[in-house]
Amino acid sequence: MQIREADASDWPAVWPFFHTIVAAGETFTYPTDLDEDQGREWWMLPSPNRTVVAVDGSGAVLGTAKMNRNHMGNGSHVASASYMVDPAHAGRGVGRALCAYTLDWARAAGYRTMQFNAVVETNVPAVRLYRSLGFEILGTLPEGFRHPAAGYVGLHVMYRAL
Amino acid sequence: MQIREADASDWPAVWPFFHTIVAAGETFTYPTDLDEDQGREWWMLPSPNRTVVAVDGSGAVLGTAKMNRNHMGNGSHVASASYMVDPAHAGRGVGRALCAYTLDWARAAGYRTMQFNAVVETNVPAVRLYRSLGFEILGTLPEGFRHPAAGYVGLHVMYRAL
Numbered sequence: 001m002q003i004r005e006a007d008a009s010d011w012p013a014v015w016p017f018f019h020t021i022v023a024a025g026e027t028f029t030y031p032t033d034l035d036e037d038q039g040r041e042w043w044m045l046p047s048p049n050r051t052v053v054a055v056d057g058s059g060a061v062l063g064t065a066k067m068n069r070n071h072m073g074n075g076s077h078v079a080s081a082s083y084m085v086d087p088a089h090a091g092r093g094v095g096r097a098l099c100a101y102t103l104d105w106a107r108a109a110g111y112r113t114m115q116f117n118a119v120v121e122t123n124v125p126a127v128r129l130y131r132s133l134g135f136e137i138l139g140t141l142p143e144g145f146r147h148p149a150a151g152y153v154g155l156h157v158m159y160r161a162l
Numbered sequence: 163m164q165i166r167e168a169d170a171s172d173w174p175a176v177w178p179f180f181h182t183i184v185a186a187g188e189t190f191t192y193p194t195d196l197d198e199d200q201g202r203e204w205w206m207l208p209s210p211n212r213t214v215v216a217v218d219g220s221g222a223v224l225g226t227a228k229m230n231r232n233h234m235g236n237g238s239h240v241a242s243a244s245y246m247v248d249p250a251h252a253g254r255g256v257g258r259a260l261c262a263y264t265l266d267w268a269r270a271a272g273y274r275t276m277q278f279n280a281v282v283e284t285n286v287p288a289v290r291l292y293r294s295l296g297f298e299i300l301g302t303l304p305e306g307f308r309h310p311a312a313g314y315v316g317l318h319v320m321y322r323a324l
Binding site: 022025028029030031032071072073074075077078112113115117118137138139140141142143144145146147148152155157159161 | 184187190191192193194233234235236237239240274275277279280299300301302303304305306307308309310314317319321323
């Protein structure tokens with residue numbers, strides 16, 4: 001697996017699993033009806049923010065991450081990042097590699113902290129992954145997310161120092 | 163004091179104290195060098211979000227609030243709001259009236275929770291005000307804000323159910 005900068009030509013490979021994940025409405029606070037153009041705008045970030053893809057030896061896209069400033073002004077040293085792994089390639093360490101990559105990026109870019117603003121508490125694999133990479137739960141917004149199956153569940157704010 | 167919808171003609175009265183507060187860089191995670199046009203865009207929100215002003219009997223603007231959706235998609239029931247009071251009119255209950263107004267707005271608009279994403283912990287009057295109106299500190303991002311005098315201080319996430 002290799003992680004490299006995403007460019008416009010990667011979007012057609014990202015969109016199918018991006019769409020599946022967003023439309024399911026279980027893990028992201030994105031409009032569940034985002035169309036392909038809106039999705040591209042939400043995910044493919046202009047510099048100095050970044051979007052990358054994880055690809056296998058054949059060049060197939062396994063997953064993607066975006067990384068960006070979280071707060072502005074005197075909070076500009078706080079970064080954020082988001083990850084999507086193609087469900088067909090889950091359980092192969094793609095999410096872990098992407099998350100580690102974004103931590104390295106944020107550190108190199110001079111950020112002091114990584115903060116995730118909205119981690120759905122029922123997304124247990126993600127919470128476990130983030131914890132294993134040093135993140136802590138700052139707090140949990142009660143009933144912050146309306147899960148399509150589980151109803152109102154908490155939204156974690158998670159962070160780690162860099 | 164009356165609170166009413168802000169329109170474009172109010173901005174010249176808002177900008178001087180907005181600019182003072184933002185340029186001081188002590189309480190908002192806004193770029194401290196926001197110019198007047200950018201400030202207007204950040205503060206004067208299009209519908210369904212809202213911006214209001216608090217005015218006295220002579221029509222003078224004492225303070226302002228904006229209120230908006232905080233999360234999207236399946237987090238769309240979470241609102242947020244921000245407040246600025248002209249320092250020349252501090253201590254007269256303007257902030258309290260504006261905060262109470264936004265809670266009423268959010269409730270009436272069908273939101274279930276109000277969440278403030280970034281309350282600077284050294285902004286003690288604001289934290290005290292929010293607590294007195296039923297907000298709790300969800301968590302505090304360590305060193306999330308670089309205060310120009312106090313150095314790195316915490317950023318509270320605060321919330322209350324509606």
